[in-house]
Amino acid sequence: MKKITKQDFAIEQLTESSEVIQHETLNPSILYYGTPVLLLSTLNEDGSTNLSPLSSSWALGDCLVLGLGIQGKAYENLSRHPECVINLPDATMWKQVEALGRYTGVTPVPEEKRQMGYTFCQDKFTVAGLTSQASVQVAPDKIAECPLQIEAAVQHIRIPEHTPFMAIVEVKALKVHAHTRLLCGPNKINPEEWHPLIYNFRHYYGLGERQGGNFRAEN
Numbered sequence: 169m170k171k172i173t174k175q176d177f178a179i180e181q182l183t184e185s186s187e188v189i190q191h192e193t194l195n196p197s198i199l200y201y202g203t204p205v206l207l208l209s210t211l212n213e214d215g216s217t218n219l220s221p222l223s224s225s226w227a228l229g230d231c232l233v234l235g236l237g238i239q240g241k242a243y244e245n246l247s248r249h250p251e252c253v254i255n256l257p258d259a260t261m262w263k264q265v266e267a268l269g270r271y272t273g274v275t276p277v278p279e280e281k282r283q284m285g286y287t288f289c290q291d292k293f294t295v296a297g298l299t300s301q302a303s304v305q306v307a308p309d310k311i312a313e314c315p316l317q318i319e320a321a322v323q324h325i326r327i328p329e330h331t332p333f334m335a336i337v338e339v340k341a342l343k344v345h346a347h348t349r350l351l352c353g354p355n356k357i358n359p360e361e362w363h364p365l366i367y368n369f370r371h372y373y374g375l376g377e378r379q380g381g382n383f384r385a386e387n
Contacts (some may be wrong), residue, residue, distance in 0.1 A: 175285060198370060200224075205265055205365040205372070208234065209253035209308035210245035217300060217309040218245055218273040219292040221265050222365035225254070226259040230341040238327065239281060241273030246337060250322035251306035254339075255314035259363045259374030264313070266372070294338050305342045315350055315362065319343040359385075 200223055208220045220242035224235030232254060236242050243294045246252060252324050257265055271289035272281055293300050299312040320339035327335050352358035359378070366373040 177278070180247055185372050188239070192199075200367050200369055200385065202366055202368040202373070205257060205262075205367050206234075207255040207257060207265065207268070207311055207314065208236070208242050209255060209303075209310060210242050211249040211271065211308045212245060213248070215307075217293070219255075219296070219298070219311070220273075221268050227341075231323075232318070232339050232341060234337040234339065236272065236335055236337065238333055239274065239278045243325075243335050244274065246322055247325065249307065251308060252320050252322065253303055253306060253310050254318040254320060254338060255311040256316040256318075257311075257314050257365050259311065259365045259372075261364055262372040264296045264298055265365065268292055271295060303343075304345075310345065316345040316357075317345040319345075 180331045188257045192362075202213050203223050203225065206222050206225055208222050210218050210220065212218050220236065220240055222234060222236055222242075234254075270285055270287065271292060272278075272286045273289065273292070274281075275288055277288055289295055292298075293309075294310075300309040301312040303310050306319045306321070310319070319342045321342055322337060322339050324338040325335055327337075344359060350361045352356050352361075363374050366375070
């Protein structure tokens with residue numbers, strides 16, 4: 169009888185698991201694998217505020233990184249006036265976010281965007297049924313309905329050589345505002361009350377039930 173080694177056992181286990189869990193290599197047309205939606209406020213030339221829906225961002229400390237297209241009004245505005253507000257809608261606001269989706273603040277509309285169905289809109293607050301609110305430290309207005317608002321200053325804008333139609337924008341958080349219902353103590357957001365809107369392969373989702381907490385979680 170052949171003696172079964174640990175290596176044989178490991179290979180057998182791997183073979184069995186690969187029969188159950190299989191992967192297929194693909195080239196997806198989009199790669200929005202589930203990130204929070206934000207509405208970015210930037211300053212137009214005339215002093216009004218432009219709103220841009222974004223789904224590419226991450227935060228670490230007071231540093232936030234945004235990804236946006238260079239053909240949009242947000243990139244144009246940030247290049248000229250390096251301030252913004254990152255407005256975070258909750259899951260109930262997906263219709264307002266989607267109402268902004270087909271509009272651009274750039275005129276004339278770039279041909280590529282026009283072919284995709286974009287049209288020009290000057291007043292995006294009205295078209296989305298949102299309320300402008302003066303910021304404390306930056307010029308662009310906040311969105312009153314968004315439960316979380318982060319006033320920020322641009323630190324660096326980079327266009328990667330491998331993806332020259334996109335910009336990576338680093339910003340520093342200056343002021344953070346939250347609806348009072350989200351608070352559970354001084355400077356603390358209650359995760360049970362905060363329900364971000366998630367963009368998942370171009371579909372809108374909220375969060376599911378809590379599964380657990382990190383060892384550093386305070387509440």
